[in-house]
Amino acid sequence: MAKQFGTLFLFLAGGFVLSLVIVFVNWLLRPRNPNVAKSRTYECGLETEGPTWVQFKISYYLYALIFVVFDVEVVFLYPWAAAFKSAGLLPFVEMAIFIGVLALGIWFAWKKGAFEWN
Amino acid sequence: MVGFLTTIFNWAQGILGLPATSLADALPWWDILWAFIYFVGAVILLIINVIMLIWIERRAAGFFQERVGPNRVGPLGLLQTVNDTIKLLGKEWIMPAAADKLIYLIAPLLIVTISVTMYGLLPYGPGITPVTLNVGILFFLAISSVNTLSVLMAGWGSNNKYSLLGGMRTVAQIISYEIPMALSIIGIVMITGSLDLGTIASSQAHVWNVFIQPVAFVIFVISALAELTKSPFDMTEAEQEFVAGYHTEYSGIRFTLFFMGEYANLFSMSALGVVLFFGGANGPFLPPWVWFIGKTYVFILFMLWIRWTFLRIRVDKMMKFNWKVLIPISLANLLLTGVGIKIWQAATGAIKW
Numbered sequence: 321m322a323k324q325f326g327t328l329f330l331f332l333a334g335g336f337v338l339s340l341v342i343v344f345v346n347w348l349l350r351p352r353n354p355n356v357a358k359s360r361t362y363e364c365g366l367e368t369e370g371p372t373w374v375q376f377k378i379s380y381y382l383y384a385l386i387f388v389v390f391d392v393e394v395v396f397l398y399p400w401a402a403a404f405k406s407a408g409l410l411p412f413v414e415m416a417i418f419i420g421v422l423a424l425g426i427w428f429a430w431k432k433g434a435f436e437w438n
Numbered sequence: 439m440v441g442f443l444t445t446i447f448n449w450a451q452g453i454l455g456l457p458a459t460s461l462a463d464a465l466p467w468w469d470i471l472w473a474f475i476y477f478v479g480a481v482i483l484l485i486i487n488v489i490m491l492i493w494i495e496r497r498a499a500g501f502f503q504e505r506v507g508p509n510r511v512g513p514l515g516l517l518q519t520v521n522d523t524i525k526l527l528g529k530e531w532i533m534p535a536a537a538d539k540l541i542y543l544i545a546p547l548l549i550v551t552i553s554v555t556m557y558g559l560l561p562y563g564p565g566i567t568p569v570t571l572n573v574g575i576l577f578f579l580a581i582s583s584v585n586t587l588s589v590l591m592a593g594w595g596s597n598n599k600y601s602l603l604g605g606m607r608t609v610a611q612i613i614s615y616e617i618p619m620a621l622s623i624i625g626i627v628m629i630t631g632s633l634d635l636g637t638i639a640s641s642q643a644h645v646w647n648v649f650i651q652p653v654a655f656v657i658f659v660i661s662a663l664a665e666l667t668k669s670p671f672d673m674t675e676a677e678q679e680f681v682a683g684y685h686t687e688y689s690g691i692r693f694t695l696f697f698m699g700e701y702a703n704l705f706s707m708s709a710l711g712v713v714l715f716f717g718g719a720n721g722p723f724l725p726p727w728v729w730f731i732g733k734t735y736v737f738i739l740f741m742l743w744i745r746w747t748f749l750r751i752r753v754d755k756m757m758k759f760n761w762k763v764l765i766p767i768s769l770a771n772l773l774l775t776g777v778g779i780k781i782w783q784a785a786t787g788a789i790k791w
Contacts, residue, residue: 323465324569326465326473328569328571331477331480331554331555335550335555336550338481338550338551338554339551342527342694343692346526346527347531350529350531350690351528352530353530359534360535361598362534362681362687372536372599372602380610384613387613387614387616390617390765391613394617397621397772398575398576398624398627401627401628402627402631402633403631404628405628405779406631412776415776416773416776419769419772422769423769426766429761436758437754
């Protein structure tokens with residue numbers, strides 16, 4: 321267990337170090353001639369107007385909400401799926417009910433018009 | 439350094455409620471050496487993959503569009519990407535003055551970190567899996583969805599309206615298509631009875647899962663394309679709508695890191711497809727890792743074929759297609775798989791009614 325998670329930690333840390341090394345090599349090699357025009361926000365050559373960080377469209381938020389609901393339920397489905405073959409008939413019935421609830425959720429969101437992108 | 443690690447290790451043991459052992463007992467030096475060998479191997483594989491994949495993609499695009507593609511630098515243009523990489527390494531740092539500096543700088547580092555970690559989870563053959571986790575597939579999905587965070591950070595941190603729009607759209611797309619992908623994988627897990635990627639691969643020695651779960655395979659390919667934001671789902675890079683999506687403001691080395699991450703993910707996602715549906719490293723005559731890499735490249739070519747054949751679809755249609763078609767179908771597929779397994783078990787007498 322320690323071996324697996326140690327290797328995993330090495331991959332995470334090493335990946336970060338790798339990307340830092342690439343950036344560092346570039347930092348050594350880069351030409352340095354800063355210019356005000358270069359660091360302006362690029363929006364097709366026009367001057368940028370108004371703030372970018374404004375309130376955002378509600379549809380994105382709705383998708384995110386439905387996603388959270390579904391993703392959590394999918395996580396519950398994984399251990400069930402792993403034990404499915406060794407278990408009897410009862411888990412199957414239980415999970416049919418669970419998937420039924422999921423389907424009901426989709427149907428509700430569908431009728432509420434959450435999947436319409438206007 | 440060692441003292442610091444020992445403290446962290448003891449603390450983690452305390453949290454997990456494990457019997458206290460010393461760091462040297464739990465992690466002997468040969469394990470650490472193997473971890474380093476695996477890491478270096480994975481990085482070399484990643485870099486070769488990225489270089490090869492960019493070349494293959496450009497050549498394949500040329501082939502599909504009846505033109506030649508890059509063919510000047512090196513034999514068949516093979517050194518074109520090497521050339522480009524060296525050029526990009528010597529580029530100037532340009533950062534928009536209005537950007538949220540920290541978020542803007544971390545986003546490309548994060549995407550490379552995640553793709554390197556994903557390479558560590560793949561079973562390249564029996565005994566050549568860097569990290570064998572008993573919840574491998576779940577962890578793979580979890581870590582691949584951290585990419586969403588990187589996209590969102592890039593889009594938000596750039597302080598550019600095109601970047602933000604592109605980033606938001608990409609996030610909505612990736613998180614939506616993650617659900618049918620996860621649901622299609624559950625069917626495979628039900629058949630195999632294991633969450634470990636190596637076990638899933640080796641359980642297909644006789645019949646590939648693609649023949650048992652064809653519907654799941656189709657759903658997997660569609661959602662993998664969407665996860666990778668490849669055409670017909672490349673709303674991210676809809677040049678006509680917003681310049682280059684979330685990496686509009688990135689140039690030089692940071693753009694290279696995003697590009698690297700994207701192509702590294704193309705490989706690891708295809709490798710996941712091979713593990714789940716095409717028997718992983720199983721195959722006669724040749725060594726297993728050759729089969730694994732070969733199958734993955736065939737899968738990648740298949741993805742590229744789709745990519746260069748279909749047109750980009752509209753964003754509202756894409757979302758509707760996901761929620762109203764893919765998810766209901768994958769739920770139905772799940773139920774059917776369950777019924778099928780139980781009928782098969784009853785027929786072979788594995789369970790009693």
